[in-house]
Amino acid sequence: xxxxxxxxxxxxxxxxxxxxxxxxxxxxxxxxxxxxxxxxxxxxxxxxxxxxxxxxxxxxxxxxxxxxxxxxxxxxxxxxxxxxxxxxxxxxxxxxxxxxxxxxxxxxxxxxxxxxxxxxxxxxxxxxxxxxxxxxxxxxxxxxxxxxxxxxxxxxxxxxxxxxxxxxxxxxxxxxxxxxxxxxxxxxxxxxxxxxxxxxxxxxxxxxxxxxxxxxxxxx
Numbered sequence: 001x002x003x004x005x006x007x008x009x010x011x012x013x014x015x016x017x018x019x020x021x022x023x024x025x026x027x028x029x030x031x032x033x034x035x036x037x038x039x040x041x042x043x044x045x046x047x048x049x050x051x052x053x054x055x056x057x058x059x060x061x062x063x064x065x066x067x068x069x070x071x072x073x074x075x076x077x078x079x080x081x082x083x084x085x086x087x088x089x090x091x092x093x094x095x096x097x098x099x100x101x102x103x104x105x106x107x108x109x110x111x112x113x114x115x116x117x118x119x120x121x122x123x124x125x126x127x128x129x130x131x132x133x134x135x136x137x138x139x140x141x142x143x144x145x146x147x148x149x150x151x152x153x154x155x156x157x158x159x160x161x162x163x164x165x166x167x168x169x170x171x172x173x174x175x176x177x178x179x180x181x182x183x184x185x186x187x188x189x190x191x192x193x194x195x196x197x198x199x200x201x202x203x204x205x206x207x208x209x210x211x212x213x214x215x216x217x218x219x220x
Contacts, residue, residue, distance in 0.1 A: 003180070003218055005156055006097060007146060009165035010108040010115055012187035014094075015084030015122075018045065025078035029071040033063065049193055052169040053109055054137060072133070076111060084114075086122040087186070089208040093215055095123060100219055103154065105129035107146045107163070107170065129153070141165075142172035147179055162218060171201060182218075186211070 011017045023041050030039060039047075047056040057063050063071070086094075098104060104127045106115050112132040119126050131139075131146035139145040147163070150156060163174035166184040174181035182203035185194060197204045205211040 003102070003162040004160040005103040005105060005150060005154070005162070006094075006218070007105045007107050007150065007161060007163045007179075008094075009167070009170050009184070010106055010110055010118070011084070013164060013166045013184040014090050015086050015118060016187055017082075017084040018048075018187070021079050021082050021084065022075065025075045026071070028078070029074045030061075032074075033067050033070065034061065037061075045188060046190070049167045049190070050196075052142060052167070052172075054140065079114060083121050084118045086118070087208070089211065091122055093211075097219060098125070102219070103129075103150075105131065105146070105150050107131045107141055107165070107173070109133050109140065142169040142176070144173050144177035147173065147177035168196065171197070175200075182214075184211075 008014060011022060019041055023044055026044065027039070030037060047053070047060060051059070057068055057071070094104060106119075106127050106129070108115060108131070110132060112130050112134055115130050115132060116126045129150060131141075131149070133140065135145070147161060150161065151158075158177070158179045161179040162182060163170055163179060164182045164184055165171065165174075166187050171181050171183070180202045181200075183193075183197040183201040183205060185197065185204065185206045186208055194204070194206060203214055205214070
């Protein structure tokens, strides 16, 4: 089925940034906030998948609002001058989708400025609709607010929207709003991620070869 709007995640869906950009900053903040606690990169990604990054911070690490704010500000400082280089396959897909008249919205836990910088550098344009960390925890994914908002703005039906994400919170957002979901599984080789998405997602792309086979169903 063709889609008129792609609501796409950013980190590790569009650009491989978690390991080299975000995790090192997280690790340094954690050393300051929880000096006796070590979280490996694999643990970081697994917790980001389930229960999701924000719940990971609040309920597993038990960080309070001030500590989360400290981590966020440290992260902004550590990553402000870094650009995420887009996967070539996704870069070409987004350019072609836009050229055909498709609407691109970004739904991310990164901040808006990073998204704007990355898109401007890689694609030469900035999506009009960016649903970022600044929304606040009541409107961030997995809350379906971004989908409801984009539907209202542009008069889109559920059938005209596709969510693309590498992690479970993106799927839960799509499920709650009753729109289709494509799992971007090319960043990680975690069997349990794949198993979960095979049971639940409409489209499962373990790599770019599988994405290539179905992407023309996505174009408007």
